[in-house]
Amino acid sequence: MSVQGPQQVLELAKVSRTFGEGATAVAALREVDLSISAGEFVAVMGPSGSGKSSLLALAGGLDRPTSGGVFVESTPLGGLGLNELARLRRRAVGYVFQDFNFVPTLTAAENVALPLELDGTATRKAQRQALDALRQVGIPELADRFMDQMSGGQQQRVAIARAIVGDRRLILADEPTGALDSTTGHGVMEVLRGRADAGAAVMLVPHEARRPQPSACNTGATQARFRPMLMALLIAVPLTGAALAWLFTWARLPVSRREVGT
Numbered sequence: 495m496s497v498q499g500p501q502q503v504l505e506l507a508k509v510s511r512t513f514g515e516g517a518t519a520v521a522a523l524r525e526v527d528l529s530i531s532a533g534e535f536v537a538v539m540g541p542s543g544s545g546k547s548s549l550l551a552l553a554g555g556l557d558r559p560t561s562g563g564v565f566v567e568s569t570p571l572g573g574l575g576l577n578e579l580a581r582l583r584r585r586a587v588g589y590v591f592q593d594f595n596f597v598p599t600l601t602a603a604e605n606v607a608l609p610l611e612l613d614g615t616a617t618r619k620a621q622r623q624a625l626d627a628l629r630q631v632g633i634p635e636l637a638d639r640f641m642d643q644m645s646g647g648q649q650q651r652v653a654i655a656r657a658i659v660g661d662r663r664l665i666l667a668d669e670p671t672g673a674l675d676s677t678t679g680h681g682v683m684e685v686l687r688g689r690a691d692a693g694a695a696v697m698l699v700p701h702e703a704r705r706p707q708p709s710a711c712n713t714g715a716t717q718a719r720f721r722p723m724l725m726a727l728l729i730a731v732p733l734t735g736a737a738l739a740w741l742f743t744w745a746r747l748p749v750s751r752r753e754v755g756t
């Protein structure tokens with residue numbers, strides 16, 4: 495099934511995010527410019543605390559920038575009210591959280607179907623799509639299990655099913671393979687890459703994100719591209735405009751056919 499949508503799915507324009515104030519303020523992101531188009535598969539790299547999760551939260555409308563603009567399919571998130579923002583997130587954005595964020599009283603299938611149902615999809619259709627998503631991540635047999643009856647890795651796969659269910663144009667995944675063995679993790683990466691091949695924009699923080707020399711991604715799909723971004727530099731070092739331009743020019747280079755180091 496192909497995902498329809500405009501070419502540029504996500505744009506961040508001079509986005510900064512500062513937590514706290516005064517002497518204790520933490521600048522998690524400083525003037526980040528980034529755009530991701532349909533079909534792109536982008537990895538965010540950097541050490542712990544460098545702002546990877548903050549970046550994904552802003553891109554998905556879960557947090558608001560201190561300054562700058564976030565656009566999803568050309569819609570400025572800053573101009574949306576809470577209800578409009580929630581609707582756009584349910585329709586267009588699939589999000590895999592670092593700590594899952596399930597509704598514990600729902601089963602796996604119900605958790606996956608929830609965003610569809612909240613958006614008005616009939617229960618039976620939503621359940622059918624949820625089961626299909628669970629099948630794609632290899633755990634259809636766990637559809638009726640409650641979340642606390644599953645292992646960490648199984649929960650992680652439910653989280654990914656929830657992010658890919660329906661035709662989300664933007665998929666944001668924060669360490670989606672962190673709790674998985676390498677074979678299962680590889681399968682999950684293939685599922686996410688498949689969404690990019692179908693036309694979604696995928697941005698993820700890979701499990702290897704904190705390695706100083708990431709061994710990168712297999713970008714076997716023709717459209718998929720891998721863009722390592724040295725987030726630490728954006729945060730720790732006040733870069734000049736020229737250096738930033740260089741960084742992103744370099745980061746945009748497609749790097750194909752490299753293997754995931756699992």
Ligand SMILES: Nc1ncnc2c1ncn2[C@@H]1O[C@H](COP(=O)(O)OP(=O)(O)OP(=O)(O)O)[C@@H](O)[C@H]1O
Nearest residue numbers: 513514520522540541542543544545546547548549
């Ligand atoms: N809600 C918050 N309140 C205050 N500071 C925060 C908050 N969220 C993040 N930070 C700070 O912002 C910085 C970036 O955090 P973030 O979680 O984005 O890092 P990360 O790159 O995802 O790290 P990790 O690899 O450990 O997941 C850190 O210094 C963190 O302490």
Ligand SMILES: [Mg+2]
Nearest residue numbers: 546547592668
């Ligand atoms: Mg994080």
